[in-house]
Amino acid sequence: MIIHIASDEKFINSAYWQFNNIGEKENIFYILVQDVDKKLKHVNIEDGMNLVSLNIRNLKILGKSLDKATLVCFHGLDYYSSIVLNNLPRNQKVLWILFGKEVHNNSHLLNTKKNIGEKTYAKFLSKNILDRLKGKYKDYFRGVYYRIRNKTGSPFYEITKAMKRANYCGILYKEEFQLVKEKLNTKIEYIKFSYYPIEKMIGDINSKISGINILLGNSASTTNNHLEAFDMLKKMNLDGRKIITPLSYGDKNYKNEIEKKGKQILKDKFKPLVNFMPLHKYNAYVQNCSIVIMNHYRQQAVGNVLAMLWMGSKVYLDKRNTLYHYLKRIGVNIYEISKDFIPENKEALNSLTVAQQEHNRACLKEEINKEVLLNDLKIAINSVICR
Structure with a gap:
């Protein structure tokens, strides 16, 4: 049985179709949503799909309960899906399908300023000394807030930890995989995957x-x-x-x-x-x-x-x-x-x-x-x- 952890993204039905057309393994999808009673924007619910609310305690329990899965596949990594991954049994095999933003928007891994042109940065992102100090204090207190309220690390901390825990990274081409592997400094392995044939x-x-x-x-x-x-x-x-x-x-x-x-x-x-x-x-x-x-x-x-x-x-x-x-x-x-x-x-x-x-x-x-x-x-x- 392959377990999939996903959010309400437009790619997910394509992944559902692909994984259900490559073999006899059963595929179960858990779609993490804010409100389980609300109609989804992108995902069309199909057999084997289940909605899970963004409740931290339940997400931790879900992660710990997946010990019987042959493989757990994460479609992108945000704070909530990372909570599931970081609570998996120690020896559970993990495939992380890279979206991109979990790496390139993560200041714990990359200097995100390098992705922005000088004119764009000056117009939209440059900060004075006071703003930079406020940002540092905000980051610190954000970590404290998440430790007290949710008993987790900050979102960037949990996402980075989850990426480093993954055994395999699914992405179309190796050039991006090599960049990610170098930044994570792990033994993660490459799997060719694209959401859209x-x-x-x-x-x-x-x-x-x-x-x-x-x-x-x-x-x-x-x-x-x-x-x-x-x-x-x-x-x-x-x-x-x-x-x-x-x-x-x-x-x-x-x-x-x-x-x-x-x-x-x-x-x-x-x-x-x-x-x-x-x-x-x-x-x-x-x-x-x-x-x-x-x-x-x-x-x-x-x-x-x-x-x-x-x-x-x-x-x-x-x-x-x-x-x-x-x-x-x-x-x-x-x-x-x-x-x-x-x-x-x-x-x-x-x-x-x-x-x-x-x-x-x-x-x-x-x-x-x-x-x-x-x-x-x-x-x-x-x-x-x-x-």
Whole structure:
């Protein structure tokens, strides 16, 4: 029996489908929610799924009760799921499927400032000495609060402890895994896993790009470094193009400021998306973007990037992003923002040729089609279970 600990995230039904199609092991999902009587936003409840309230005492009991599981799989790690993991029996095998934010937003592991451009940091995150002192005191008293109220460590402490306890890390590509393993300094092992086979990521796998607009970023978060991207875009000849900028989830204050700045700098070419769209509807909307700029310095928006590449877009990434190196390794035509998206490059806004588009699709099909991912997952899970 494989136990899954998850939250109400849009990826979970895909994980349910994959794990139930790789073998005869029973899969039980515990979905951790604020209110068990409230309808879920993303997860469609299926056989073998159970709702569990965010009650610390019950989460500790749940962790201790999972001694009969062959494997316990955690879909991302937040404070509450980490409580479950940190209360598992000592010898229980643990697979942690990496979301990304549990590592990259964790100041206990990384210097999170490195993920933010200078202009973005100065505008949204810089603090004076008094604010920094307040932050240190707040961190200290947060730890005291959690020890007294919940008899746990602070959220960052529990999440870091949980990550270091995991035996296996599930993620699509090894470049990001190596970064995580180095930061954790553990013997954690790699398992190839992606929530979205290309057939599930794209509503119609025959979809192709049909316009010349530019897709910028994936959310209203500082790690998109929109201000730095605006500085690059304003130097380019954007005649006839719109800058499609998704801001439908993330920080509301950041969203409002980016909307204002985008309109100031890019005028009527700036087109923010402020309302949430289902994945397939979103993919149809951005199908008119032949150019994609994801100005993240860390792994982010992997699904968006893969979907746009599949449909034929020309994608620009920052070289600090491990996703850039993964795509280069598997042979995808991928471009570096600081080197290739510059006014001096007369081909910067040229669309990919038909041959380049077909080459990219062939590379992705070999890596993330349904049969390949299911087979890779089946081999990995059987290997884990047999140890």
